Amino acid sequence: MSDGKGDVWVEAGFAELARTGVEGVRVEVLAKNLGVTKGGFYRRFADRAALLETMLERWREGRAASIAQQTSLDGEAPRERLKAMIQLYSERLNPEGMAIELAIRQWARSDENAAAAVASVDAARLKHVAELYRATGLEAEAAEAQAFLFYCFIFGQSLLFVERGPRKRSQLVAKSAEKLLD
Numbered sequence: 001m002s003d004g005k006g007d008v009w010v011e012a013g014f015a016e017l018a019r020t021g022v023e024g025v026r027v028e029v030l031a032k033n034l035g036v037t038k039g040g041f042y043r044r045f046a047d048r049a050a051l052l053e054t055m056l057e058r059w060r061e062g063r064a065a066s067i068a069q070q071t072s073l074d075g076e077a078p079r080e081r082l083k084a085m086i087q088l089y090s091e092r093l094n095p096e097g098m099a100i101e102l103a104i105r106q107w108a109r110s111d112e113n114a115a116a117a118v119a120s121v122d123a124a125r126l127k128h129v130a131e132l133y134r135a136t137g138l139e140a141e142a143a144e145a146q147a148f149l150f151y152c153f154i155f156g157q158s159l160l161f162v163e164r165g166p167r168k169r170s171q172l173v174a175k176s177a178e179k180l181l182d
Contacts, residue, residue, distance in 0.1 A: 006044040013055050018099035022107040056117040063121040071128040078135035079181050089154045090173040125151055150180055
Protein backbone atom coordinates (compact mmCIF):
# COMPACT_ATOMS: atom_id res chain seq x y z
CA MET A 1 0.00 0.00 0.00
CA SER A 2 1.82 3.10 -1.12
CA ASP A 3 -0.95 5.45 -2.22
CA GLY A 4 -0.18 7.64 0.79
CA LYS A 5 -3.80 8.23 1.80
CA GLY A 6 -3.59 6.13 4.93
CA ASP A 7 0.01 6.92 5.86
CA VAL A 8 -0.86 9.17 8.80
CA TRP A 9 -3.18 6.49 10.21
CA VAL A 10 -0.60 3.74 9.67
CA GLU A 11 2.14 5.80 11.35
CA ALA A 12 -0.20 6.58 14.25
CA GLY A 13 -1.00 2.87 14.39
CA PHE A 14 2.69 1.97 14.64
CA ALA A 15 3.26 4.58 17.36
CA GLU A 16 0.37 3.18 19.39
CA LEU A 17 1.47 -0.40 18.70
CA ALA A 18 4.92 0.44 20.10
CA ARG A 19 3.35 2.06 23.18
CA THR A 20 0.54 -0.34 24.05
CA GLY A 21 0.56 -3.38 21.77
CA VAL A 22 -2.01 -4.35 19.17
CA GLU A 23 -4.88 -4.11 21.67
CA GLY A 24 -4.25 -0.36 21.89
CA VAL A 25 -4.48 0.20 18.13
CA ARG A 26 -8.09 1.38 18.12
CA VAL A 27 -9.73 3.85 15.75
CA GLU A 28 -10.93 6.08 18.60
CA VAL A 29 -7.47 6.19 20.19
CA LEU A 30 -5.72 6.97 16.90
CA ALA A 31 -8.23 9.71 16.02
CA LYS A 32 -7.73 11.29 19.44
CA ASN A 33 -3.92 11.04 19.11
CA LEU A 34 -4.11 12.68 15.67
CA GLY A 35 -6.61 15.31 16.81
CA VAL A 36 -9.12 14.36 14.11
CA THR A 37 -12.47 12.62 13.84
CA LYS A 38 -12.96 8.93 13.08
CA GLY A 39 -14.60 9.87 9.76
CA GLY A 40 -11.23 10.39 8.11
CA PHE A 41 -10.23 6.89 9.10
CA TYR A 42 -13.30 5.31 7.54
CA ARG A 43 -12.75 7.18 4.28
CA ARG A 44 -9.42 5.33 4.00
CA PHE A 45 -10.00 1.99 5.72
CA ALA A 46 -13.07 -0.24 5.85
CA ASP A 47 -12.37 -1.10 9.48
CA ARG A 48 -9.70 -1.67 12.12
CA ALA A 49 -8.83 -5.06 10.58
CA ALA A 50 -7.97 -3.33 7.28
CA LEU A 51 -5.65 -0.94 9.12
CA LEU A 52 -3.95 -3.82 10.95
CA GLU A 53 -3.52 -5.70 7.67
CA THR A 54 -1.96 -2.61 6.08
CA MET A 55 0.35 -2.18 9.07
CA LEU A 56 1.57 -5.77 8.78
CA GLU A 57 2.08 -5.38 5.04
CA ARG A 58 4.02 -2.14 5.53
CA TRP A 59 6.15 -3.65 8.30
CA ARG A 60 6.90 -6.79 6.26
CA GLU A 61 7.81 -4.82 3.13
CA GLY A 62 9.90 -2.33 5.10
CA ARG A 63 11.86 -4.99 6.94
CA ALA A 64 12.45 -7.00 3.75
CA ALA A 65 13.71 -3.91 1.89
CA SER A 66 15.87 -2.93 4.85
CA ILE A 67 17.57 -6.31 5.15
CA ALA A 68 18.15 -6.50 1.40
CA GLN A 69 19.85 -3.10 1.52
CA GLN A 70 21.84 -3.88 4.70
CA THR A 71 23.19 -7.15 3.26
CA SER A 72 24.06 -5.75 -0.16
CA LEU A 73 27.82 -6.06 -0.62
CA ASP A 74 28.31 -3.13 -3.02
CA GLY A 75 31.96 -4.12 -3.46
CA GLU A 76 32.48 -4.72 0.26
CA ALA A 77 33.89 -8.01 1.58
CA PRO A 78 31.22 -10.25 3.15
CA ARG A 79 32.93 -10.26 6.57
CA GLU A 80 33.10 -6.46 6.54
CA ARG A 81 29.40 -6.26 5.65
CA LEU A 82 28.53 -8.64 8.52
CA LYS A 83 30.69 -6.60 10.89
CA ALA A 84 28.96 -3.40 9.75
CA MET A 85 25.55 -5.01 10.38
CA ILE A 86 26.56 -6.03 13.90
CA GLN A 87 27.68 -2.47 14.57
CA LEU A 88 24.48 -1.07 13.08
CA TYR A 89 22.25 -3.22 15.28
CA SER A 90 24.31 -3.02 18.46
CA GLU A 91 25.48 0.59 18.50
CA ARG A 92 22.50 2.43 17.03
CA LEU A 93 19.73 1.13 19.23
CA ASN A 94 16.33 2.14 17.90
CA PRO A 95 13.93 1.95 20.86
CA GLU A 96 10.77 2.63 18.82
CA GLY A 97 11.76 0.18 16.08
CA MET A 98 12.51 -2.47 18.70
CA ALA A 99 9.20 -1.75 20.49
CA ILE A 100 7.34 -2.23 17.19
CA GLU A 101 9.26 -5.45 16.47
CA LEU A 102 8.49 -6.87 19.91
CA ALA A 103 4.83 -5.80 19.74
CA ILE A 104 4.39 -7.47 16.34
CA ARG A 105 6.06 -10.63 17.66
CA GLN A 106 3.72 -10.61 20.66
CA TRP A 107 0.75 -10.07 18.33
CA ALA A 108 1.96 -12.98 16.21
CA ARG A 109 1.52 -15.33 19.16
CA SER A 110 -2.26 -15.06 18.77
CA ASP A 111 -2.87 -13.93 15.17
CA GLU A 112 -2.19 -15.96 12.02
CA ASN A 113 -1.65 -12.90 9.78
CA ALA A 114 0.86 -11.38 12.18
CA ALA A 115 2.57 -14.78 12.53
CA ALA A 116 2.85 -15.05 8.72
CA ALA A 117 4.36 -11.55 8.52
CA VAL A 118 6.93 -12.36 11.21
CA ALA A 119 7.78 -15.69 9.56
CA SER A 120 8.25 -13.93 6.22
CA VAL A 121 10.55 -11.28 7.72
CA ASP A 122 12.56 -13.86 9.67
CA ALA A 123 12.97 -16.00 6.54
CA ALA A 124 14.22 -12.99 4.56
CA ARG A 125 16.64 -12.01 7.33
CA LEU A 126 18.06 -15.52 7.63
CA LYS A 127 18.27 -15.98 3.84
CA HIS A 128 20.18 -12.74 3.23
CA VAL A 129 22.60 -13.20 6.10
CA ALA A 130 23.16 -16.87 5.16
CA GLU A 131 24.07 -15.63 1.67
CA LEU A 132 26.71 -13.37 3.23
CA TYR A 133 28.13 -16.30 5.18
CA ARG A 134 28.10 -18.41 2.00
CA ALA A 135 30.11 -15.65 0.33
CA THR A 136 32.75 -16.08 3.08
CA GLY A 137 33.19 -19.67 1.91
CA LEU A 138 30.90 -21.57 4.27
CA GLU A 139 28.83 -24.47 2.99
CA ALA A 140 25.05 -23.90 2.86
CA GLU A 141 24.18 -25.72 6.09
CA ALA A 142 26.96 -24.03 8.07
CA ALA A 143 25.99 -20.64 6.61
CA GLU A 144 22.37 -21.15 7.69
CA ALA A 145 23.49 -22.06 11.20
CA GLN A 146 25.74 -18.98 11.38
CA ALA A 147 22.89 -16.77 10.14
CA PHE A 148 20.66 -18.21 12.87
CA LEU A 149 23.31 -17.48 15.53
CA PHE A 150 23.80 -14.01 14.04
CA TYR A 151 20.14 -13.12 14.55
CA CYS A 152 19.98 -14.76 17.96
CA PHE A 153 22.85 -12.46 18.90
CA ILE A 154 21.44 -9.33 17.23
CA PHE A 155 18.06 -9.59 18.95
CA GLY A 156 19.31 -11.08 22.19
CA GLN A 157 21.94 -8.43 22.86
CA SER A 158 19.37 -5.68 22.30
CA LEU A 159 17.25 -7.12 25.13
CA LEU A 160 20.04 -7.50 27.68
CA PHE A 161 20.88 -4.86 30.23
CA VAL A 162 24.60 -4.81 30.97
CA GLU A 163 25.13 -3.68 34.57
CA ARG A 164 28.58 -2.25 34.05
CA GLY A 165 27.52 0.37 31.53
CA PRO A 166 27.85 1.18 27.83
CA ARG A 167 31.62 0.71 27.67
CA LYS A 168 31.39 -2.85 28.99
CA ARG A 169 28.47 -3.50 26.64
CA SER A 170 30.57 -2.33 23.67
CA GLN A 171 33.42 -4.62 24.73
CA LEU A 172 31.06 -7.61 25.04
CA VAL A 173 29.50 -6.88 21.66
CA ALA A 174 32.92 -6.55 20.01
CA LYS A 175 34.18 -9.85 21.49
CA SER A 176 30.93 -11.61 20.53
CA ALA A 177 31.11 -10.17 17.01
CA GLU A 178 34.59 -11.64 16.60
CA LYS A 179 33.10 -15.08 17.31
CA LEU A 180 30.34 -14.52 14.74
CA LEU A 181 32.91 -13.48 12.12
CA ASP A 182 35.36 -16.38 12.68
